[in-house]
Amino acid sequence: MGDIEDPDSNRPRQSVLLSILPTKEFATSRKGSLLIAEVVLSFVSFVCFAASTAAAFVTVPLMEFLAALFLLFAYSNKFNERFKGFLWPLMDFMRCVTASIIFFIISIIAVSKYADGSSKAAGIFGFIATIVFALDFYLIFNELANFLKQGGESNEEPSRQQD
Numbered sequence: 001m002g003d004i005e006d007p008d009s010n011r012p013r014q015s016v017l018l019s020i021l022p023t024k025e026f027a028t029s030r031k032g033s034l035l036i037a038e039v040v041l042s043f044v045s046f047v048c049f050a051a052s053t054a055a056a057f058v059t060v061p062l063m064e065f066l067a068a069l070f071l072l073f074a075y076s077n078k079f080n081e082r083f084k085g086f087l088w089p090l091m092d093f094m095r096c097v098t099a100s101i102i103f104f105i106i107s108i109i110a111v112s113k114y115a116d117g118s119s120k121a122a123g124i125f126g127f128i129a130t131i132v133f134a135l136d137f138y139l140i141f142n143e144l145a146n147f148l149k150q151g152g153e154s155n156e157e158p159s160r161q162q163d
Contacts, residue, residue, distance in 0.1 A: 022076030031075065034136045038068040038099075041129035045103070048122030056116045057106045057122070064099045064129075071095070089144055096137035103130040 026032040042065035049058040071092055074080060080088040096102045107126030 019075070021070060026076045032072075034132060034139075035068055035072040035075065037132045038129065038136065039065060039072055041132060042068055042099075045122050045125040045129055048118050048125060049110070051119035052110070052114060052122055053116050054119040054122065057110060060102050060106055061122075061126075061129075064095075064103070064133075067099075067151050089140060093137055093144065094141045096133045096140060098135060100130050100133035103127075103133060109162055114161045 022032055025039060027036060042061045046061035046065055049055060049061055080086070101128045107130060108121040110126065111123035
């Protein structure tokens, strides 16, 4: 039977979960580390806001978690190289700028207005997420500025450069 594979073949079988996880090279790169930190901090902030009395702010960490998770998946699977129609660095830059501003605002409100512990924890994780998102957009901005100074001569996208 031509198309059916022998179940006893000696080839290692890769699970579906392993195929969607980022590669070790990307996860250890600067961009991969920042995206993983953004995903983790957004998720922890989401859980803290969901458990707190400041549950009205749960939308922002959830949206940023999903956006960071999408870009982590897209960059690790090199979708930015396959789909050239999107302006990946600009999209990532705008996501980071808006996330850092909004996380900063809701963290200030959560820490100052609400007294429960989970609101305070959500605010602290929000402040840490603000720093990580701000660092990411600063690095993206520097890479875009250097790319534009060179006149766009490089074929590699600026957000894919590693240390």
